[in-house]
Amino acid sequence: MLSIHSIKAQNTKKLLVIYTKETYLKSVKEDSNKALVLLKEYVPSIKLDIKYATSQNIFYQKLYSKAVAYIRLPVAKALAKVQEELKSKGLSLKIYDAYRPYSVTVQMFEMLPDTLYMGLPWTGSKHNRGIALDLTLVDLKTGKELKMPTPFDALVYASHPEFSLISDEAKENRELLKKVMKKYDFVVDPMEWWHFNYKSSTNFEILDLPFKTFE
Template sequence: MRNFYSALILLLCFVACKETTSGKKEAEQHVMPSAQAVDTLLKEEKKPAPKTFRTFENLADTTFVRLADFSDGFAYDLRYATKNNFLKEKVYDCAECYTRVKTAKALLKANEEFKKSGVRIKFFDCYRPNSVQYKMWKIVPNPQYVANPKKGSIHNKGGAVDITLETLEGEELDMGTDFDFFGKRAYHDNFDLPEKVLANRKLLKETMEKHGFWSIRTEWWHYNLKAGSNDKVANFKWNCNQ
């Protein structure tokens, strides 16, 4: 009988130990994350914090601001910071898009409307310091192509932009010509163009006009803010090292 009880105790110990070991393994399997889960956690940890944008609170309408500080919804191809322009010269030290606050507000509203159609504004030029206007005039001293810096242009006032539209995936809409094409094909009143081009120009023009801008007849890309035409010509220069 003593041998029977001894064997029974040994059997119970064996079962208990097995269950404990099995339970421990099950617990470990339940608690330990998979390699995929660990990889996901690491990726989440490396993700940059969402960018915060500035607001216009306490900023005067005539203050110069950098558009990229207020939205990431625009696209840029700032040609005069490269040699890919009609001057064939780089006249900006670096590619930045600044405007007055009132111009920026109008552009943001226009861009929100464009996005409803699946497109967004792409900038070729924005505010232009008057010193840059002098550089341009020195290269091409012809008022048909470059405004005389003594008088200045609305670009020098922070109220003009040169723009096109692109899809939200980054494909430019066909406007019939490239930026700074000087010829009748770039005129707003030239209707001898493909229907698709006319529709794209119409979308650009009507939306910009709705938000306080006006165009000039000979350049489909150029828009002036009505409220910015009376501002003073400026020579504010941005910091390229920001």
């Protein structure tokens, strides 16, 4: 297991991380698409269940001070389209996690140093870049989650988005989620059916800024 010190040493060698509000604001001035926006403002009907703002997660502890979802502007716009399409099927997206400060990814890896499933401190997670989301589908009428292969953050084979030894119902729901997300430029993670990265040619920097920066 790497110590925080060695992670930081690797980090400074390889990663560009924005640590100050000033640098972030400068990047937004140069490219307005780099703004992190409150997802709820762009997709008011979207459901939130921010797991790391509670202790109901694999770390059994609260890692965020607030249950909010911030995401880069073009990602919010793409999610609005996904939500519109789902609405016609009587469904909605439910967000487990969106932008995650880089220091939280480091903290998570310290607690659970799994190189297969965890965001790696030496590369950073796409969550740190504000272009990744963890999400699922809910029924608009009941508000209940659709049956999926596993719960969120289950570190098992059944979490792989191509895993086939699951019920037909779970498979159908997972495939629907993948299909609609793909249509609007999201790519599913090869290990986690709930994690999607937004495809873009823009270099969205890794940020280590608290949520209040974007208020």
